[in-house]
Amino acid sequence: MTTHSPYAAAADLRHQFAGSVLTPDDHGYDGARTIFNAMIDRKPAVIAQCTNTADVRAALAFADRTGLEVAVRGGGHSVAGSSLTEGGLVVDLRRMRSITIDSDAHTAVVEGGATWSDFDRACQPHGLGTTGGRMSSTGVAGLTLGGGSGWFERKFGLACDSLLSVDLVTADGVEIRASEDEHQDLFWALHGGGGNFGVATRLTFRLHPLPVTSLALLFWEAERGPEVLAAYRGLVVPGVTEDLGGAVIYLTGPPEEFVPAELQGKRSVACLGIYAGTAAELRDVLAPMLALQPDGVLLNEMPYCDIQCALDDPPGLRNYWSGEHLVALPDEALRRIDEQGMSMPCPTASQYLLLPWGGAVTAGARNWPQPHRNAEWVVHPFGLWEDAADDAYGISWVRNTIAAMRPYSTGAVYLNFIGDEGMDRVIAGYGQENYARLAAVKMEYDPRNVFHLYHNIHPAAAARRS
Ligand SMILES: Cc1cc2nc3c(=O)[nH]c(=O)nc-3n(C[C@H](O)[C@H](O)[C@H](O)COP(=O)(O)OP(=O)(O)OC[C@H]3O[C@@H](n4cnc5c(N)ncnc54)[C@H](O)[C@@H]3O)c2cc1C
Incomplete structure (x- = not known):
């Protein structure tokens, strides 16, 4: 050729x-x-x-x-x-970023190169939104086609759960619309199968009312980690309102006004609360965390589009991350999280996140390609550092962190949260049965495997049922 x-x-x-x-x-x-x-x-x-x-x-x-x-x-x-x-x-696709909001129909039509910053800023004047990336410079299409985990996933499901249709160009240049009514198998595959099937030029989303949103960021010195983790588990496990998203995060204290001077540049632990409601309501919901008397508190109402970029990391750093879905969080698992949080590369922009799932993530499963929606928790070691000399330590920290959590893992992984960890992890991300179904969709829409750089699904004919 x-x-x-x-x-x-x-x-x-x-x-x-x-x-x-x-x-x-x-x-x-x-x-x-x-x-x-x-x-x-x-x-x-x-x-x-x-x-x-x-x-x-x-x-x-x-x-x-x-x-x-x-x-x-x-x-x-x-x-x-x-x-x-x-x-x-x-x-x-970065020049294809237009966004059209229909505030009556509660829909957004988004071009394939738009970022979440573009999306959230277009939605904000209408008091509408959906689950989006935790960093505003992430691509809407890349994140959503891979599933799409974000702060409001417990309320609205993963980003892909709000997809109404995807316009796609196949490797042969054919333009296709996948939706509940057209190319249904492809539409199913685009709920987590990533960039394996073609170039998404336009995605249509259902939007949800988000008139008032609030953000809380509570900081403690890292030695308080065990108490903070235990209190957070106790807050979330009885079934805290789905209006609350967030995480416990081990991180280097940033140089911000609301972070006490003695924690800036030092290993710290934080509780992040993102809330669909007022600051007063958020204060009530987070009462068990506030009772631990954080050293620094930021708790304000804030437009969703500002919340979404409040924690943006700078580009230009070296990245290595991974993730694991947990079935349970016993005391020993908390101890291991703390141990790994305490060995995180510091001071760096690295973070170790404990994210609660449940709520609409589980309810929205609908047999989409990712079978691990019933995980209760996700751990996400997110290594970011500046100097190539720190690669060996940073990478081994991420790998050790994941290994430490394996006894509590569902065996699955959310593929947007990992780099290239081999074919077994890709199959684990979908489960054997879903992987086989994805491979058959791939065979139909991209038999030459032109789009093979995302976690690759190899084209294969569907197994015959006997
Ligand atoms: C700082 C940071 C924060 C992140 N936070 C989150 C998070 O909160 N939740 C989460 O779920 N993930 C998160 N991710 C992971 C991210 O969602 C995935 O890496 C995603 O694939 C990135 O999409 P992109 O368009 O930004 O990246 P790109 O590198 O441009 O693309 C990633 C993959 O998606 C494919 N792709 C992109 N656009 C299209 C398109 N229009 N049509 C077809 N294929 C396409 C590409 O071919 C490529 O294989 C984060 C990543 C980073 C670096």
């Missing part, structure tokens, strides 16, 4: 392309190939900065003609760098 140099062929692509086509000598090429994880440094042959669906189709036809590997780029937050290819073609 490879007929001529991709650089020469890129000149052809430019003629039929409304956006920009960058090759390594072009101004802006290096900026355009930079992604969130500074550990990933790959040089694509061509970056096709699409402005519309016709550009996406032209870019995919170009890849077909030249035989270049295809990467699809949205927010650039894949920890494994699945939106970047060495020597291949990047279908870059």
Whole structure:
């Protein structure tokens, strides 16, 4: 299939392309190939900065003609760098970010390169929203197609639970709409199967009323971790209101006014509360945590779009993370969380999060591809540091943390929270049965496995039922 140099062929692509086509000598090429994880440094042959669906189709036809590997780029937050290819073609969607809100129908139509910041800011004036990424620069499509975990998941389910339809361009350039009524199997697969099936150019979401939201961030010195963890488990386990999202987080105290000076730059433990309601209500809900007399307290009403970017990490750091779903949280599990929190690389931007699931995450399961919705808790060691010399320690901290929690794990994992951990983990993320069904959908829509850089589902014919 490879007929001529991709650089020469890129000149052809430019003629039929409304956006920009960058090759390594072009101004802006290096900026355009930079992604969130500074550990990933790959040089694509061509970056096709699409402005519309016709550009996406032209870019995919170009890849077909030249035989270049295809990467699809949205927010650039894949920890494994699945939106970047060495020597291949990047279908870059960052110029496709329009968002249309229908405030009567409570829907949002979102282009494939929009970020959660774009989305939340468009929704805010209407008092509407949905579960979105915990960092506002994450791509809407990348996060949602992988499932989409966020602060309001206990209230609204994962981001994919609010999907109404996805417009997709397949590797052969065919435009398809997947919804409850059209291409139902593909629609099912797009609730967690990630970027395996095509380029999502437009996603339609159901929106939910979110007129008032509040944020609380309570800080203690890290030595108080065991008490904070136990109190948080006691708050959530009896079935705290689904209006409350959040986490217990081990982190380096940031240089913020509400963090006491003695905790800034030091290992700390925090309780984060994100609430669909007033600050007074949030104060009541968090009473058991406030009773532990935090050293620093921020508790305010805040627009949802501001909450969503309040904890944004800077790009340009080195990333390694993983996750595990837990069936239970006995005292020994809390002890291990504390032990790993106390060994987290510090001072760095790393975090170790204990996230409660349940609520609408479990209720919204609907047999979607991710079978682990009944997990009660998720642990997410999120390693971020600056210096390559710290890679060995940071990576081993993440791996040890996950190993320590394995005895309490469902055996599954939420794939958006991990990098490349091998095929067994991908299958564990879906379960054997769902993986086989996804492979059959893949066979129908991408039999050549053109879209293989996200946690790859290999095309395979459906097993015959006897
Ligand atoms: C700082 C940070 C915070 C995060 N927080 C969360 C979180 O709270 N919850 C959560 O669930 N995940 C979270 N993630 C993980 C994130 O959701 C996934 O890595 C997701 O795939 C990123 O999507 P992206 O578009 O930003 O990234 P990209 O690297 O651009 O893309 C990631 C993958 O999605 C595919 N993709 C992107 N856009 C499209 C599209 N339009 N059509 C088809 N395929 C597409 C790409 O091909 C690629 O394989 C976080 C990641 C980071 C770095």
